[in-house]
Amino acid sequence: MGKRLVILGGGESGVGAALLGKKEGYEVVLMDESSLKDVYRNELQKAGIDFLEKEINKERLFSADEVVKSPGIPEKNEWVKALRQKGIAIISEIELAYRHKGNSRIVAITGSNGKSTTTSLIYHICMHAGLDCALVGNIGYSFARQVAEDPKQWYVAEISSFQLDDILTFRPDIAVLLNITEDHLDRYDYQFEKYIRSKFRITINQQPSDHFIYNLDDEVIKNYIERNKINSIQLPISMKQKVEKGGYIKDDQMHVNVSGDEQQMSIYDFALKGKHNQFNTMAASVAGATMDIRKNKIREAVQTFENLEHRMESVATVRGVEFINDSKATNVNSTWYALESMTKPTILVLGGVDKGNDYTLITELVKEKVKAIVCMGLDNKKIHEAFDDVVKVVDTDNASDAVRSSYSLAQPGDIVLLSPACASFDLFKNYEDRGRQFKDAVRDL
Incomplete structure (x- = not known):
């Protein structure tokens, strides 16, 4: 028999996890206390995946070897509390996807604001450079679904703190942390420090060969880095000071330097306008340079990017x-x-x-x-x-x-x-x- 995998929550990430679990030979059942959307119900039926809607089967839940929890389900949920008490491992869908991604590489982007814009811009840079890549996570398909249905060489993933809360081995080759401001505090017992630690989990498994791009002008991030060890190569970005490695903006010029070959570009050439978007563009450009994408390709992509729906x-x-x-x-x-x-x-x-x-x-x-x-x-x-x-x-x-x-x-x-x-x-x-x-x-x- 395969490993018993229970998926809690039947949204995009839950269904993606179920499809990947089935493909990888797990014995899968998906449960949701609400009713499923028709599109997801049909998908599960077509894939021959066992599911329960409007109910949780206690016996089957507690006989799981592992549970994949939807990011929308909080720790204070009674089933989550019971699983914790019984010592049954709970993981997030990105953790499951990570385990089965093969030799593919990951750029993971988190932050309180600007995630979707930066993730989309990095994806645009990758596509423009001709990389075999997919846009996954909180934007586009779930990471697990993409791994199950159409694996790629690169995954550009928008990641929330809720997804990071339940990782064990998930390790991005390039992690991007844009900013940390008080958000979702209802999920973190109204303790800002817990939320900060949650965001920094994006670096927790990184090795000395990986890269970490972060906003040096964000006091919360800066203070955390001063107090905690980061194993990966640090690439700060700033609008206040010059940095040796990473990116900075001075006199309306963006400077990006990752491996000694500096790229410069006027902020007036950025497709995205507004100060916050200069940060997003700089983060994406540094990520592109880290991936050895040619300077002219990064420049062209930054100039031709179109903003997202529902974002300014x-x-x-x-x-x-x-x-x-x-x-x-x-x-x-x-x-x-x-x-x-x-x-x-x-x-x-x-x-x-x-x-x-x-x-x-x-x-x-x-x-x-x-x-x-x-x-x-x-x-x-x-x-x-x-x-x-x-x-x-x-x-x-x-x-x-x-x-x-x-x-x-x-x-x-x-x-x-x-x-x-x-x-x-x-x-x-x-x-x-x-x-x-x-x-x-x-x-x-």
Whole structure:
């Protein structure tokens, strides 16, 4: 008999893990306390994989040799607690994928903000250079599914702290840590230090031949590195100081140096605009140089990259009012970056499920740049408490009301920015659904 593998959670990562487990000869059963999406149910049936929906079978769960837990399931879940008590190993889907990736190599990107943009840009650089690669993790297919169905030489993986929490041997050849700000603290007992340690798990198994690209200007990251040993080759990136190896920006010029052959490029040639995107572009360029991609290929890729949907995405200009969809901003820091790049008077659309937000982070920018705030959530109390004395705050409870209210508050030359600083689950399926409903409402104006 094969090793008994139970998959907890039937989303993209769970189904990917089930497909890989089956392919590798495990005895697999997938369980989910909710009902599965039709597409996933059909896939499991077609692959002949045993699954249970709307129930967890205690006996089968506890007879597992190993359990792959969906990143969405918290430690405080009763089944997870019971498994821990019984000493049954719990791993994440990226750990399972890592074990079966063969000789392939991994670039893994994490951080509180900018992950998807940087991951996509690194993937774009790799594709432009003709590498055999796939975009996996929190973006695109799950890592396990890609390994099972279409293995590649390189995997460019966006990795969350939740995925890193349950790794044992997962080891990226190149790890990228963009920034660490207070996010998801509800999952880490409201202890920032636990969240920081979780992010740094991306380096935990790295060897002296691996590379670690990190933001030297981030005090949290810098302090952690000063106190803890990192085994891999360190490649810092900075906008404040010159670095020997890694990347830095000085006088609007980006300098990248990994192996003694420096590359320079004007920031005005970057396809991505805004200060935070200069960091993302620098991280991606250093990663490309680490992979021995030619300088001209990195330059061309950085100039031709197109921004992601739901990330500072220009939707339309309606009678002089520009609408921007930044639905992917699910925490206050993301919204800070969005506001920081605004150059015109802004109507800000905020709200959703609050993950312990501290709105004082954006108070100064709101005073400086925002004409009015339009709330789009079921519970907007905290937003009112933070901003009622600063600007006009209006309540709405769906995307089209939010768009109409914003439009009525705006004048030609203004920007309406959807950058919610919150998760979307109170009114929408996810941030993509929120972004699409916002865009549809703008087109209906």
